Amino acid sequence: MHQWEKPILRKAAGVPSALTNDPRMAEGPRSCDCFVSLPPGSKHEQVIFGKNSDRPRDEVQEVIFYPAENHPPGSMLECTYIQIPQVEQTHAVVLSKPAWMWGAEMGANDQGVCVGNEAVWTKEEVNPGEALLGMDLLRLALERGDSAWSALSVITELLQQHGQGGQCREDPEAFSYHNTFLLVDRREAWVLETAGGLWAAQRVSEGVKNISNQLTISTELSAEHPELRAVAEAQGWWDGQGDFSFSEVFSPEQPPARMELAKQRYRGGTELLHQYNGSVTAEVMMSILRDKPSGICMDSGGFRTTGSMVSVLPTDPSLPCVHFFTATPDPSRSVFKPFVFSDCAAPVLRVVSPQFGAEDPVRKQPRFQSKVDRRHDLYKAHQGALNTMETNPDEGTVIYEILREMESQNQVLPVSAPMWMHWAIAAGDGPILLDKSEHSSAYMRET
Numbered sequence: 001m002h003q004w005e006k007p008i009l010r011k012a013a014g015v016p017s018a019l020t021n022d023p024r025m026a027e028g029p030r031s032c033d034c035f036v037s038l039p040p041g042s043k044h045e046q047v048i049f050g051k052n053s054d055r056p057r058d059e060v061q062e063v064i065f066y067p068a069e070n071h072p073p074g075s076m077l078e079c080t081y082i083q084i085p086q087v088e089q090t091h092a093v094v095l096s097k098p099a100w101m102w103g104a105e106m107g108a109n110d111q112g113v114c115v116g117n118e119a120v121w122t123k124e125e126v127n128p129g130e131a132l133l134g135m136d137l138l139r140l141a142l143e144r145g146d147s148a149w150s151a152l153s154v155i156t157e158l159l160q161q162h163g164q165g166g167q168c169r170e171d172p173e174a175f176s177y178h179n180t181f182l183l184v185d186r187r188e189a190w191v192l193e194t195a196g197g198l199w200a201a202q203r204v205s206e207g208v209k210n211i212s213n214q215l216t217i218s219t220e221l222s223a224e225h226p227e228l229r230a231v232a233e234a235q236g237w238w239d240g241q242g243d244f245s246f247s248e249v250f251s252p253e254q255p256p257a258r259m260e261l262a263k264q265r266y267r268g269g270t271e272l273l274h275q276y277n278g279s280v281t282a283e284v285m286m287s288i289l290r291d292k293p294s295g296i297c298m299d300s301g302g303f304r305t306t307g308s309m310v311s312v313l314p315t316d317p318s319l320p321c322v323h324f325f326t327a328t329p330d331p332s333r334s335v336f337k338p339f340v341f342s343d344c345a346a347p348v349l350r351v352v353s354p355q356f357g358a359e360d361p362v363r364k365q366p367r368f369q370s371k372v373d374r375r376h377d378l379y380k381a382h383q384g385a386l387n388t389m390e391t392n393p394d395e396g397t398v399i400y401e402i403l404r405e406m407e408s409q410n411q412v413l414p415v416s417a418p419m420w421m422h423w424a425i426a427a428g429d430g431p432i433l434l435d436k437s438e439h440s441s442a443y444m445r446e447t
Contacts, residue, residue, distance in 0.1 A: 033269050033296050034116040034182040034211045035288060036189045037280035039315065041208040047313040049184045050285040051116035052305045052331065053096065053105040054298045056169055060099045060374040061307035062353045063327040065345055068092040068110065079103065081130035081166045090143040094339050096307045096325050099353035099374040100170045100362050103135030106309045108323045110341040111146040114184045114311045118213050119177040122250045123237060124196035126176045127165030134164060134179030141183065148183040148190050152201060155181065159197050172368045182211050186313045193217050193246065198225045200246040208273040208280065213262035215247035268294030282324065285310045290332040297332050304329055310336060327351040328382040333389065335407045350377040
């Protein structure tokens with residue numbers, strides 16, 4: 001077994017593996033996983049957010065920064081499939097997103113808000129028509145929300161106005177779902193779970209929490225759709241008596257196999273979080289996202305982890321939030337690279353995919369009848385590095401160790417360091433070494 005194939009949560013790193021020999025993990029479930037740790041679950045006075053985005057294995061995920069903007073009154077916004085009215089002001093955001101869609105799988109804004117989403121199936125029918133994707137709702141929440149609660153309110157209002165639905169992968173074969181969300185800021189987190197236009201929410205004020213591809217909110221509802229219980233009673237899903245458990249009432253009686261398998265990952269994620277409750281750091285969260293035995297770092301059939309994110313939100317508002325992204329698949333063989341919002345923040349073009357305009361298969365009707373190459377420069381370089389790791393184990397071990405060393409340097413670089421310094425990680429036939437002298441903007445290739 002090569003070094004990069006070993007369980008990432010290991011005692012040598014101070015983070016032992018929890019589920020290495022668990023027979024439940026023999027079959028890899030297809031799902032995403034979101035995590036949050038709030039004090040006292042965190043080691044320091046920080047809120048730690050993390051997500052793995054598990055998507056079709058050939059889908060490219062890009063990381064894009066969009067600055068804050070003012071918009072003319074009455075202007076319209078083009079989302080993935082539909083137009084909606086634009087608001088007058090939007091926040092700056094950094095997004096990790098499938099390159100073909102407008103929305104995002106995860107991201108953060110300059111107000112200290114992070115959001116991740118999960119696919120879920122419920123007793124409510126999935127809308128076959130085109131509406132807002134869950135990923136569109138996520139991006140809109142970040143662009144318009146200045147706290148976790150206000151971001152949640154953005155989503156619930158848009159659900160009421162426009163609904164959710166549409167093709168969720170770059171393929172002509174139908175694949176749609178409802179969504180759950182984990183919304184986080186410096187003070188609290190909210191779990192928002194939807195069933196069509198209906199929803200329930202739960203506030204998390206301390207400790208650790210994770211979500212996967214299933215409903216998790218039971219009887220402890222902090223907020224809910226005003227007609228939630230009436231609809232459940234009218235449908236015969238609830239008798240109107242006793243406690244109301246959202247997950248029991250709205251979970252499908254015969255869930256898709258992918259939901260049943262996701263329960264394994266949910267339990268594994270819960271176990272790992274609770275194992276480190278009180279000592280969670282960014283490094284611990286990255287290690288959880290890299291854990292293969294639990295299935296959290298997924299590579300199964302046609303799906304894999306295509307992008308990962310970890311954010312550190314200090315409870316002290318005078319301290320900056322730091323957001324780490326891989327922008328490449330498989331976090332166990334990728335580097336988490338930091339981003340900090342600042343007046344000089346700008347897109348890093350090496351992790352932005354090519355644009356195809358009106359000729360993009362997602363724009364042409366009927367949609368998704370052809371494929372285009374959406375790989376960005378870092379994705380291509382990462383593919384080359386993975387090929388070396390798989391075909392030349394000795395050289396692969398060297399690359400792996402260099403990448404981990406670069407990641408550790410990234411975590412201690414001052415947040416004022418230029419973003420190119422953090423993001424210039426891999427190119428061509430080898431990793432880039434950075435000249436971090438105070439007055440230099442040069443970097444050189446390892447030879």
